[in-house]
Amino acid sequence: MPFSRATTRAALRGRSRSLVVVGDPSKRAKEQDLIQRMLATFIPAVLVAGCATAPEPGERLDALFQAAGGTGVQASEPLPDRAQAMYHVLVGQIAAERGDVAQAATEYLAAAKLAQQPSIAREATRYALASNDKTLSVTASQLWRESDPDNVQAQEAAFRVAVRARAYTTALEMARSFVAAQPESDVGEALRVVAGTLVRDNVAAEPAMAIMQPLVEAHADSAEAHYALGLVAMNVERWSLARASAQQASALRPGWSEAVLLEAGVLIKQQRVLEGIAVVEPLVRDGQAPDTRFALARLLLEANALDLAEIQLDQVLAEQADHPEARYARGLLALDRGNVDLAEQHFLALIEQPAQRFDAAYYLGRISEARGDLDAARGWYRRVAGGRHQSDALTRRAYLMAEGGHVDEARAYLQGLSRMNPGMQLQLLLVEADILLQSDQPEAALALYEQGLAEFPEEPDLLYGRSLAYEQLGQVDAAIADLRAMVEQDADDARALNALGYILTNHSQRYEEARGYIARALALRPNDPAVIDSMGWVEFRLGNLDAAAELLRRAYARLKDPEIAAHLGEVLWQMGEREEARQVWGTALSQHPEHGTLQETMTRLVP
Template identity: 25%
Template sequence: MGLKRLLVLGLMVGGVSGCSALSSADRDAALKRSAEFVPGPELRDPQTSSSTQSSQADTTGSEERLMKPPSATELDPQVMYEVLLGEMLALKGAQNDAFRILFPLAEQTRDPGLAERAFQLSMATFDLEAIQAATDLWREISPESSVAWKASYLMAVRDGDQSKAREHWDRYRAVSEQTLDQDLVQAAMRLRQTAPAESGLAFMQWLLQTHPEKATVQYGMGLVLHAYQQYSPAIDYLNKAIGGFEVMLSDVTPAWPASLSQQFRNEMAPEGFAQPWLLQVYRQAHLLMAESYLGVDRPQSGLDALADYVEAYPDDWAMQERYARLEVKAGFYHQAEQRYQAVVNHRPDAHQTRLALALLRLEQGDYEGAIEPLEQLKATRSFESAARYYLGRIAQQQGEEEQARAYYESVVDSEYGLDARLHLAELTYDQLGLEATLEQLSALSPESVEDKVRVLRARALFYRKAGQLDQAIDQYQDAIALTPDNVGLYLKQAMLQFEAERFEAYEATLKQALDLAPAHAELLNALGYFYVEQNRELEQATELLDKAVALAPGQFHILDSRGWLAYKKGELKDAERYLRKALSMQMDPEVLAHLIEVLWVDGQKREARALWQKHRSSFPDHEPLQTLIQRLQSS
């Protein structure tokens, strides 16, 4: 796609948050800072079925938090009085004080029940020294307790003592009543919460070497890698685990797929299934795969890998939501919109998915379609400000400035408050010009780095509107200095450099960004198409654009770039194929002009002229299209 069109996509449609029709980067940022996406069921401990979304101090699970009385060992009246005092303090929420009473009693009496209770209270203190002391005491008094050994190996991993962790794991396994598979899954769940990356991965690697045949340890490694944001290797391990789980499930019962489908339809564990936890981790492995593909920005690979599961289990709405996010990333907006709509139809409380649906429609310029879900969210707690903010965006885009101002001024949530103020500044620019707008921006006091970058982006937008491109470029340079890994900033700065005809700087900025994100489809497209327009480095352009197409096959402008490259190389049939596919996705005047020229040069002049006559009236302001046939005839 032409570089001027890239400017339109990257800058010119722009509101202060990126573009009035909402850019994909803005959509992603908006969703991240709202409530969580439609959640799947939380990861569950296969031993207890209790949620693992607890604090990092919780190394054992909620089953140990229940108050338990001391053992039946006779305690003298004074000790019993102090036990009761400690329990009364615990009931009042003074766990630290309760621990300080009961832990010395446990040391004094060597009572197993008191030692366990002291451990329970230590977990509530969030004091790591207290937890360690209570764990050591309980393990010493009750060496047969599996929970004490479990806490011990997890704390040893957290402290980086791999030798002790392995020793205590072996002691734990000797007394555990759970299967090895259950313990391996449980270990990974706990490690992702409690252990630093290096130590947690080292322990999981040891488990993997010890039990290489176990699908559960493959899953555990994938889970821990995902938690530490190492998405590419996580995908590999999760993929291996899924294959192993299918074998394990088939050994339990060949009818396991029906049991899983029943679980989704009834929202309850399947009846008569011997190992429901195994179904659960099989499903969770797929959810983690989807999130890992999103994290590593390989949407098409994720769509391919998860297609069979999504087709087999259409009622897994958490997966349907994640699959829709992958479709959005890959540029398949229509399919994603249908999938989002299906999720909210079946899950009326899926408010985050409703917001995602509205933002997707807004990004495509379907303002009327976006209004309905936003109006519903406006009355939903935790989403009021987001809904009012985006309704303001729509009103502003439609020229209803007073309505837009009213919406922006009603946004009180801190997450959207700054963006609302920035759009109010945009309205000020339209009325009073650059100086008044910059003064209004100077009154803002952004605290976080992210907010400071937003203000700098807004300043760049206003400088650009005023025709001061060098100052706009400088604003992006300041933003990059704050967040040097934010490749989106490099792309926007490059677009400004191109507009200012600073082509060497444009090329250098894109190369710098690609060093940071070599699999970023828009960066690849921007540099590749630049080479095509310059009619140089065409082999490198081929490499860049082929990679961009593979990463985002649903982006029509990237297909257009690849088709125009084929034309420049004289590969007319390939050019026609790419351009027809791009035009089928989006009736865009530049893609249309490219296809007409390719057909003309290929000798298909009658079809080229017919295509031009059919569609030129739809784009009366696109001068290159209007004068195209005349230019082709004269050349």
């Protein structure tokens, strides 16, 4: 049951389709007549037939009216804009319902241009963002902003969309407009929204500064403005500017804890940890600011200064024993340190806390599972009725069923969950297929992956799972093809790179090619024991025994995995270190007596 430091740190962090009819009442009867005839003929005659390759709007409407008999409409007669807008909305709705968000965005945008109604422009923006079409997103969000100039949400959306599209000149214009639209009391918060967007989208230093600095210059007397600039500068590692901005914010608002914590964060991110703590210490010295001390602990956790974070968290709990966030973080840190008993104490103390009870129950389930108390684990998982780990708790219950020999029941349970929760369909299918793989049913798993790929083409998790099924079935070329497809989709997919290198190492003699893939994965995940193990194993195949032993020892120190133990023992055996090899194998075998790779290695090598 690995509880990673990444997990510890991560744990610390109405739609309208109505179309309002307005305008000259004398035109309304004719427009309503047109709309009614559209509704009567459109769905059976046009939408069911498909509209993805529909002709231009005028041609579509002409065809529509001809299908209705042409009564009251001449081909040369101009059609009311509102009637055309309604047509586009209907097309967009149907496209959205069949999952074609790009077509939905295009249709809603066409309707918005005709109707000039903010609600339609907002929908166009929403669908454009969902389609990941940057040009369409910018156009739609600009139209929403122009059709509703007093709507702050529209102004903010236009800015966010421009940033996402990397249209930074437009983004600066939109940011100015967004901030200017705020009442004076809300300007500081608006500047923080701008900064948060630049940080969240990880905008590079030059464009980020080009957007943020003019806004701050226009509000030089605002502590919030300098704080926002400090956030952005810290994100792009402009350390001097970030610290100076935090200090300026503190000067403009003495005693403001957020500004002080920002300065501390700048120092801690530069590994000047003790200096960072010293900056915050005056605020927490009297023991009356547990929330500020907790914020400092979070900064230390992010910097991987776990010993110092532990000290701060223990101090928070000494000052305020019922501080739930600090207790939760302390429980996670105890798990990270392998102190399961202490972690259990902290999570048990949270089980009645409204905000933490579900997460606490999940980790109590994991602790019980690690101890082999599966009945207790099931009980805790049943209590996870919400929170960030709800889906994980549901799937852990399925794994426990399968581990107890009830694979069919686990599958039925997962399929029932999928029917009740369509949004979890892919996740639950992956779990079901993984259970089949672990139960030595690769043919059934392969069929399930094929089913998933028919519905979710080129989904990386499905391709990866299918490659494992292919490998178990001995179809190595097919497995390699799936992994190559993953790498073609994302050249920085460390999981695919590592798996591709590992399968080439085990099933071919293309060791240099394999090493190249694993090296790329290792550059992306330098501390991942699985990747380190792969590199050690390919070095062994290349005959580099010293390098292999060093890598495999490092991997095994990070993760006591039986397959890593099998690899390390084999390298040590070939180096003549046979007593150490037997010791490594014996320890692993006592914990994993039925592990296939470990048993095969020992049978092959030990007389």
